[in-house]
Amino acid sequence: MSIEVLMPALSPTMEEGTLAKWLIKEGDSVESGDVIAEIETDKATMEVEAVEEGVVAKLLVAEGTEGVKVNAAIAILAEDGEDPANLEAPKAAPSNDKAEPVAEAEEDAATEDAPETGEPVVIDHAAPDASDPEIASGTAMKETTVRDALRDAMAEEMRRDDTVFVMGEEVAEYQGAYKVTRGLLDEFGPKRVVDTPITEHGFAGLGVGAAFNGLKPVVEFMTFNFAMQAIDHIINSAAKTLYMSGGQMGCPIVFRGPNGAASRVGAQHSQDYSAWYANVPGLKVIAPYDAADAKGLLKAAIRDPNPVVFLEHELIYGETFDVPDVEDWVLPIGKAKVRREGTDVTITAHSRMVGFALEAADILAQEGISAEVIDLRTLRPLDTDTVVQSVKKTNRIVCAEEGWGRMGVGAEIAAVVTAEAFDYLDAPPVRVHQEDVPLPYAGNLEKLSLPGTADIVKAAKAVCYAE
């Protein structure tokens, strides 16, 4: 019986990768544990070890092949006594064509709400937004991932201002745990791209002290889950000192990193802190969705004289969007964006939930419901004017967020809308949010817990009394 060597998943969110190099050739004997190949993803280069022993019968994927799907067969090993020459390649094509993912992967991916384990959600990113006053028509666009947009924002601000520096765990030599800081060390050197020990409380406090003393730190948390170790400095030291000092002690600092659910990493690595930070006066809180906003708002955050919590999302780092190819793309903090105009129901969302809200709007449109999608972008200060104006037009609202609902962003928006547009409402506001439990690990339970497109569709229909 021959053994198929499959393309391994090297991270919870990896869908495909490049087979960079074979370290074996056909006819070689391999033992379990031998390094047989090197694989690259957009985040990392990793070695692949053999998990079985045998003789290499065939290498099915050539070196340098890009887009090899996770779980596709990449080589065949002959077991003892088999003739490698008689073995045949499996039917599934390995490279980046329209091949069906192997059954196992497909099963995991059979949820539109958890695209990270299978096909990406198909969002027509090229479609023009319903309204975006910041982009002049005819502006050239450049396709950029959210990850690179964030990196470009930091690099541009570092070139512009010598006092801007980046610090955090693995930001320099490792090139970023999620590759957001890739290349910064090469350009700016170790003085300005500082690898820290695993010391969130300490380096957050150190960053705040450096900001008090004239620098503009960009402090990366590998994820915001770890920032709970540092939250005392974010709130007590960074957010409150200006007020406590009667306006003397500004703290120009950005705390940034991925926030919210990743994929199958369990409860401690999967929390959405939007509502926590948005609760605190003295902070600005930004949670962008697409690459243009990620870049424009991160540049604005770095220039802002106040402490800014910048919430990114691991599951959209790799998504590609158009970014205006202009000299200095900076967006205003505190402005929501109407991503799709509609007349029947307003859907608010931020960060990754915006993608689901846009998908939901597509589905609703097919059923005759015209949804207006508002990307909040900034959670503090919250652009309630845009939301209230929209509700006065649509008379209905669904507030979607990835985090827990109790005391959440949606609860705040529902309260504001109820207070400021009560007479316009034709239905009580409805919230869409994570189930009120720590995020479970099991694939099916995780899917049940996290909100997605279907939940938004259902909520929108409910406020429209459509079902």
Added chain:
Amino acid sequence: MAAKRNTKSSAAKAAGKDELLKYYRDMLMMRRFEEKAGQLYGMGLIAGFCHLYIGQEAVVTGIQAAMEEGDQVITGYRDHAHMLACGMDPNGVMAELTGREGGYSRGKGGSMHMFSREKQFYGGHGIVGAQVALGTGLAFADRYKDNKKVAVAYFGDGAANQGQVYESFNMAKLWDLPVIYVIENNQYAMGTAVKRASSETHLYKRGASFGIPGEEVDGMDVEAVKRAAEKAVKHARDGKGPFILEMKTYRYRGHSMSDPAKYRTREEVDDIRSHHDPIDLIKKRLIEGKHASEEELKEIDKEVKKIVADAAQFAKDSPEPDPSELYTDVLVEA
């Protein structure tokens, strides 16, 4: 790596007359200021938490004497004397204690939260140990700017058990930041004696595993403090990294104004006051060294009392902040 006790002060050269008189005056100012703050608290003019520095005056006075203009200071919540040592105006400090418009934070900070960019005083922090990480960041910025300045972070024996102190020690030595950690060991973290809270009670050794030198210093002798500080400041300014000074000192008053004082005996407090008072010690040296007469010192005493009385008056007369101040200073308007 030297972690050693250095309580002997006889070997070094004695301070001159002007220096001793300045110490005397500065320490007396702190003492009288704090006594007045205690009174105003009793009268209901100062509210909330109010932590008095009485007994510890030699520490901040001696350290400050070794610093240069532009060096930074940061401390915890027992901070009034640190501000006076930095040259901040007693009126502004006292008016902050009374929560008035004329206070350094315009009444919004209170006893624990005052700052002065001009005097390079960075607070005034209420979370025990936070100032250690923040102070390390001040030093990080100094090194980044290559400005040859140093930062001094003061903290107590209680804060010395906070985790972030060691996170900061690690980074400070890893990057050889110009920071001096001054541990004001006044023997009690609120009501908990050092030996009841610390497995290693010699706090100057706490940097040993990071390679940070430390010294124990008689924190009741301002001259000993200054000599130790000069060495530590030079070490940091020369690019050799952080230095730890453990100041053995004592606070006469309670942890804050509401202290039951059940954790130590009256005799213990009286013994220190009678035999180890930092101001009495300098007074003795001034008189015995024939640098000043009793009359001259009384004259200083009078001057200081006047300044403090004026500060108290200012703090009473200054109006409460205007209600419109409620929403100012939340964010810097870009």
